[in-house]
Amino acid sequence: MPGGPLDLGLVLGPLRRGPGDPTFRATRDGSVWRAVRTPAGPGTLRVYGHGGEVCAQAWGPGADWLLEQLPELLGAADDPEAFVPRHRLVALARHRRPGLRLTRTGLVLESLIPSVLEQKVTTDEAYRAWRLLVRRFGEPAPGPAGAFERPMWVMPAPRTWALIPSWEWHRAGVDDKRASTILRAVRVAARLEQAVAMPAAEARARLEVVPGIGPWTSAEVVQRSHGAADAVTVGDLHLPGIVGWALAGNRHADDSVMLELLEPYAGQRHRAARLILLSGQAPARRAPKMPRVDIGLL
Structure with a gap:
């Protein structure tokens, strides 16, 4: 596990796609839950603090993979000490947020698809589309998260995404351009997932070979899949x-x-x-x- 302060909300927060994200839940006891499609299959991960330590539980076929990946998910591969603030505002922000580390999920598609949904629309529209599509075509999260008052869901497999009919994309508010980009991406899902083993710049280049994936989207992906400290987002509205x-x-x-x-x-x-x-x-x-x-x- 990474040494030093660790703020679970700050580290894992970028993986949440809106307050109703069916794949992510933060509960009142301080736990963070993730429903994930891993290379080994669906899995549910619970991460929480206990007695000054970080603890985790996992369920489903992907449980072992999630626990093996946990240190990097919590920023063990990140090096916050390499950062030198050059502005007072940045130095103050760093001082006030000592538990910030950059997560590395080791997964591409789970960040790529919601990032494509966020292209050129409001975040509310993108979050709604992600929520509707995952709940309709995903599968219940393994373990106790499936029994929550609002059950958690694992996102669809690549083949399931590929078989979503046009009217379901339309019903979720997704235009043909974004839907087509996702369909092109899931057809080469295995090649895209291999990008996690590449340096971030090479991974971005591979992603951008897919028509409809540009610098904005590739940066949003590798920030999460690779914990890429230098992948600043360009083309953003704000x-x-x-x-x-x-x-x-x-x-x-x-x-x-x-x-x-x-x-x-x-x-x-x-x-x-x-x-x-x-x-x-x-x-x-x-x-x-x-x-x-x-x-x-x-």
């Missing part, structure tokens, strides 16, 4: 303005300005951006939120 405001008082910063501001953190730009987001320093919203589009009306 991140450049947040970074620009926090580091230079520039709410109108674009990707090029953001990357210039983050250049002192080369090798650790994703971690720097994460700390900036955790600082809470964001410009007041002036423009209306991205409008929701009901594809059923198109």
Whole structure:
């Protein structure tokens, strides 16, 4: 397990796709639950603190794989000491969040599919689509998580994704472009999962061979699958303005300005951006939120 402070919510929080994510649950006792499709099959993982230690339980065919992967999931492969703050705001954020580590799931598809769903739509729309599709086509999580008041679900297998009819994508609010990208990805799922053994840059290049997967999506994936400390997200609607405001008082910063501001953190730009987001320093919203589009009306 990683040494030093460990905040389960901060470490595993990026794996949660909205408050109703059927594959992720944080309970009042401080436990974090994950329902996962592992290379060995479906599994459920519970991680919790007890007496100053981190404990875990797992169920299902994927239980052993989940427990073997647990140290990296909790950031054992991460090196937060390699990060040197260059701005007071970033230094303060790091001081206030000593338990932040970058998770490494060792899985590609579980981050890729929800990331594709988040392309060019509001987060609420993407979270709804993920929630509906997983509950309709996934399978109940093994172990006690399947008996929760709101049962947890394991996401569908690649072949199941490939067989989802067009009207079900439509019902979930997913347009043809995003659905087609997911269908192309699941057809080469094995090749994409092999990318976990590659350096993050090579993994991103392999992902981006699939039409519809660009730099925004590949960065969002390797941040989770690889714990990639330098995979800063470009092409995001809000991140450049947040970074620009926090580091230079520039709410109108674009990707090029953001990357210039983050250049002192080369090798650790994703971690720097994460700390900036955790600082809470964001410009007041002036423009209306991205409008929701009901594809059923198109």
